[in-house]
Amino acid sequence: MGELRTVQQNDIIKNATKVISDEIEAIQELTSRLDDNFIRACETILNCKGRVIIAGMGKSGHIGHKIAATLASTGTPSFFVHPSEALHGDIGMITAQDIVITISNSGGTDELITLCSVIKRQGTFIIAMTGKTDSVLAKLAHCHINVGVSKEACPHNLAPTSSTTATLVMGDAIAVSLLKARAFTPEDFARSHPAGRLGKRLSIMVSDLMHSGEDMPKAAPELTLQDAILIMTGKQLGATLVVDADNKLRSVFTDGDLRRAFESGADLKQLKLIDVIQEGCHRITESSLAMQALVMMQEHTITVLPVVDENDAPVGIIHMHDLLKAGIV
Structure with missing residues (x-):
């Protein structure tokens, strides 16, 4: 495969720069979403006697896996449940003492809507992270966090790009806010990271x-x-x-x-x-x-x-x- 012509190389850099700029803009929009709902979500998680369970389909599910891992490693017991698997038996993992965070940009994901309808009846607290405040999931949830973006970085405004980045950042905002509220220390962090160089640096005396x-x-x-x-x-x-x-x-x-x-x-x-x-x-x-x-x-x-x-x-x-x-x- 031959080298790209100079004009094509310039286009690649130009397009990449545009993507990064668009996603930075999407992240900056999140600061206006840090309202009473965000506070309520954090306070409810802090008082949770069970676990925090993240659920999402497709790309939102991939982001959910990362948010669950970040929460778990920073003092908030958490794991990911696939909505489809939940509807075929894994819903038994979820108790009334748990908190479920559902992730869906559209807020209309069928599997999540069904899941929330079931667990809401058993008293499980639901936090919805969606891009639409008037969506079905937003209305089903006890607490809604708006992670909507004005546009995707995808030139066709189709592929989840800015929206998934914004959701990931909001998840980090929740995790770090909880970390600070719990006065989570480097020593606490080391207990959940015993392997690798990071764990060794924080645990070996x-x-x-x-x-x-x-x-x-x-x-x-x-x-x-x-x-x-x-x-x-x-x-x-x-x-x-x-x-x-x-x-x-x-x-x-x-x-x-x-x-x-x-x-x-x-x-x-x-x-x-x-x-x-x-x-x-x-x-x-x-x-x-x-x-x-x-x-x-x-x-x-x-x-x-x-x-x-x-x-x-x-x-x-x-x-x-x-x-x-x-x-x-």
């Missing part, structure tokens, strides 16, 4: 990765550099913690300190740690997130970090390599 006990290199300030080298090489971390007689962390002796001692021509058998260490060092607690250790190492350009308890006594050491292996970096 320093205590999970640090070298402790016999694996922790530790030396007294009076130790010679020669003996300190043996400890460093034995633990293979490129550093050793320097701890005073009261078991308080005093400093960290690293391979960089050792290199500088070599360059000075000092006698490693005679020179002691106290003669070369830099007093004081950065440290972290074992209850901190491993991600916090990474940030600290990057900010201070270091590769090892002592781990201390509330009395500033060393309980471990963590290396940048540990963070790499765990997928934190």
